[in-house]
Amino acid sequence: MGQAFYVAGTGTDIGKTFFSSLFMAKYAKNHGFRYWKPIQTGLTGPSDTEFVQKTTALPDSFFLKPVYEFVAPASPHYAAKQEGKILDPKYLLNAIAKERKTNTLIEGAGGVFVPWTADYIAIKGIQESNLPVVVVGSTELGTINHTLLTLDVLTNRFIPILGFYLVGPKNELQTDNAETIQRLGGTPCLGVTNFPEQKLSPNDFISFANESFDTNRNVMESLLGPDDEG
Structure with a gap:
């Protein structure tokens, strides 16, 4: 039986x-995971789905189409309003429920308090989806505050958290950032991966992911059930 999980960020562009690209590059083929971004805004440029697919060179079968797509690079509630469209949280949650027992990485839009509609915020949708969450934060200055706030609100709403993962530029703070968040947040650090120093081809990116992402397999082990094979 599969297990979908939700990737929540501590902010936008974090x-x-x-x-998601690292995860898909390393695990999609061996474990049958698919990538899905149900709400996509900012279609003035390449979508996140297109970015992940281009980066990993995975075929179409590893990707689900967004439920809602909007042009404006803004929160879903504003982007939908600009286009005269309606985002229906119930419809979206029904679509997510159908994938709950499949191996699907579901990437959220922005941070956990981003409004999907004028009166419905993302964290409510995460809670009602009943999916476990990986929180992605930055390696840089400010991440302790942002990540602890995100972990705190998820915990207070009894949302299952698999752990947090830091990504970003390599810097002298990142080890202490990870240790401090883990200690104060009471949530395991699943790993830290720095941005590559240069743009990589899909083959090179896959090699990079295999070498630099989830080196202790903490992310994958948190997703595997007792009957699953590593």
Whole structure:
């Protein structure tokens, strides 16, 4: 039996799509995981789905199409309003429920308090989806505060957290950041991966992911059931 999980960021452009690309590059083929971003905004440029697919060179079968797509690079509630469209949380949650027992990485839009509609925020949708969460934060200055806040609100709503993962530029703070968040947040650090120093081809990115992502297999082990093979 599969297990979908939700990738939540501590903010916008924090590294969720980079994390998702790493995960898909390393595990998609061996474990049958698919990538899905149900709400996509900012279609003035390449979508996150297109980015992950281009980065990993995985075929179409490893990707689900977004339920909602909007042009404006803004929160879903604003982007939908600009286009005169309606985002229905119930419809979206029904779509997510159908994938709950499949191996699917579900990437969220922005941070956990981003409004899907004028009166419905992302964290409510995460809670009602009943999916376990990986929180993605930055390696850089400010991540302790942002990540602890995100972990705290998820915990207070009894949302299952698999752990947190830091991504971003390599810096002298990142080890202490990870240790401090783990100690104060009471949530395991699943790993830290720095951005590659240069743009990589899909083959090179797959090699990079295999070498640099989830080196202790903490992410994958948190997803595997007792009857699953590593």
